Amino acid sequence: MTLPVANTRHLFFTGKGGVGKTSLACATALRLAEDGQTVLLVSTDPASNLDEVLETPLCGQPTPVSQVPNLHALNIDPERAASAYRERMVAPYRGILPDAAIRSMEEQFSGGCTVEIAAFDAFANLLAGSVITNAYDHVIFDTAPTGHTLRLLTLPSAWSNFLSTNTTGNSCLGPLAGLEPNKQLYAAAVAELTDRDHTTVVLVARPDTSAFREAERTRIELADLGVRNLVLAVNGVFKATSPDDVIARAMEAQQAAAIEAMPRGLAALERSQTGFIPMGLVGLRALKAYLHPEQIAAPQTVPGLSVELPGGLLPLIDELEKTRHGLIMTMGKGGVGKTTVAAAIALELAQRGHNVLLSTTDPAAHVAWTLQESLPGLSVxxxxxxxxxxxxxNEVLATAGAYLDAQAKAMLEEDLRSPCTEEIAVFRAFARTVDEGRDSFVILDTAPTGHTILLMDSAEAYHREVMRTQGDMPEAVRQLLPRLRDPEFTHVLIVTLAEATPVHEAERLQADLRRAQIEPYAWVIDQSLLASGTHDPALAERGRYEAPFIERVIKQDAKRSVLLPWQATPPVGLHGLEELSRGH
Structure with a gap:
């Protein structure tokens, strides 16, 4: 096992939910502290369980980690910071603008952009040589700013007061409009982030094809923004100890093939590799066992399940088939298997004689690659x-931009280059796709978020109030929100893994959808080792660690739940997808 090498003062760990970035960040911090270095470990992840991992109650100020000299940690809550910032930005307009306009502003400040900026605000103050960080040899950040955040901060109009009075409604740059006083601080933070002598960004990925694709996208995005001191940490590499266990052999072979075929740019990075561990890395004892397996005995036995395991996909598909048409959306964070679940459901419905359109809005999702074959009645x-x-x-410039002077039009054009413009544009294309669900099944892999839906809803309401040209709105867009909120037409499936971070993030997604008046239909827990039948000691113990998360989903989160086992046959192509949908 090798952890990333800390050659710079700042280390940022980034990666999709559930890849193990918190575990690696904590283990790296503990190793440095044991070597006599003073370390500050920082997290701004809303789903962070850093307190639990370190067995230390944390707050927004450095707190000594119990039993670990030289190590301090702090846990900033960006949701709370975003809430305070939202109220600071909206309050001056209460009683001045119409209620619909205030609701539109509140929604604009309620999404991921505001949370990202609030998180970056915390990063910036720590990165730019604050009194807090000057006392430490190393500052380690669990969850780095995304390329999305950095693109926002590099747009000149992000610092323009024009956006605070913008009435087009569809911008995500509004959350940055009040940050002008901190412009120099943020510029210094971005400069520090891109300084390869001071900062290293660790791309954390599991050894599978989809995780490597996601990491490669992040690498390209960050490199384009000037962040080039990147290293790769491949986490959870498995070596089978039970040669007669089908699951163990298959996992080792699939991981080896994914590592061998990883994208060239990713493969060229300096790489560390950590092995598969059956225990959950929660608690200092577990972390120390991870670093020093030869010194510490195996962790205590994990309690088993107190509920019956859910069934597989077929009963769920039977229920969905009764509608005869409509929209099925698979939603979840990257790497949890939503593309595979969408393809398996589409295949089964098509084989039952239904017309099915399988579509995606995710540039990293390869539904055609997942299917690999064509089937009558199934369109991709x-x-x-x-x-x-x-x-x-072009549409916005021809309408809203037609009446602006040159300066305002230039700002609008800059606004339309923001990352969130893509979200809105895709949403409108999504409306056209959903329209086909009137007389067939539309299965969408990666749907717009609840925030996007609310942003469009509040913006449209505001447009109607100020007499904008809503007569030109396509009928598919006009009907979209009612359709998404119609439980007879739309069925949302939340896909997750039986692990802490993916479950916590899925819970946040569900809350977001409910805020948009969309009730998820079912949860799908994917890639379960507990349900796989493996008897390999390491995999079986890892399966037992899934138990509390499976129970949480069944008892607390989901009205309906599905549990899919980890597949020895890769869920790709017609045979692999049939195995997934018709198995356990």
């Missing part, structure tokens, strides 16, 4: 984000 589509952005940008 992809919403081209670049094409839709161009179409949407």
């Amino acid at each position: 589509d992809h919403i081209d984000a670049a094409l839709e952005v161009d179409r949407y940008r």
